[in-house]
């Protein structure tokens with residue numbers, strides 16, 4: 136099952152660390168809050184995603200296994 | 207302690223290692239505090255992004271634990287003064303400079319608590335983690351007092367320079383921390399600044415008559431047999447091969 140990024144918006148404090156570490160799927164809006172790419176994380180980028188999750192200062196970012204959506 | 211085989215050995219390697227790892231650990235803790243303040247202040251540039259500072263803060267703290275582990279184990283292994291593993295974790299129970307060694311134990315315990323809650327941050331929860339992280343500001347001054355109170359090199363210029371430089375770095379860091387986000391929680395900020403001033407002032411008053419003064423080794427609670435025969439070297443416990451003569455000159 137692919138992994139997806141989830142953000143707890145109440146916890147997120149716009150530190151922007153996640154976007155620094157995982158720019159492939161995370162961008163920042165003009166206030167520094169992350170904008171997530173909705174695509175599931177390609178397996179070769181999973182390590183980067185994990186690193187971004189571990190770096191988030193407020194533990195707002197999480198990785199979740201999601202069942203593959205029917206097309 | 208005389209060598210059972212009658213072979214004399216110089217000051218044990220442990221003795222050198224414990225001193226050097228101790229001073230390196232102080233520097234690492236200082237760096238960790240400074241980086242932590244930069245981190246929480248969200249200081250970053252294009253070339254030095256935040257994750258770099260954050261990563262450096264995490265790594266220096268972990269490295270400090272490693273150095274402290276070596277510092278403790280070698281201090282225990284060094285047979286000249288009797289320090290047990292228990293003295294290194296349980297404060298104020300040892301026989302060698304109990305108070306000052308105990309401060310080291312307190313600082314180490316605090317650091318371990320800081321590191322463990324950080325590693326288990328996901329499980330501990332952000333709020334608890336943040337609350338425990340305030341302990342860092344208690345850990346550092348306690349570690350410095352331990353350095354000054356037990357350190358055998360405090361009177362040498364290089365160690366004094368290191369200690370004062372570390373103090374300066376942390377004072378600047380605390381001031382910076384108090385300013386970042388001013389004026390929310392003003393009381394806490396003023397308390398931090400006041401604490402820093404009191405600590406620095408207290409050190410300035412205590413150092414000249416404490417570790418830099420006369421007979422500190424005796425006054426700090428070094429056991430009599432470890433004090434050695436040469437008063438001029440009161441700070442440095444006598445290397446092993448001298449011990450036999452120490453005992454003969456100082457009947458118990």
Ligand code: SF4
Pocket residue numbers: 142146147148149150151152153154167168169190191192193194195196
């Ligand atoms: S690192 Fe965490 S707090 Fe910062 S923007 Fe990303 S999710 Fe939000």
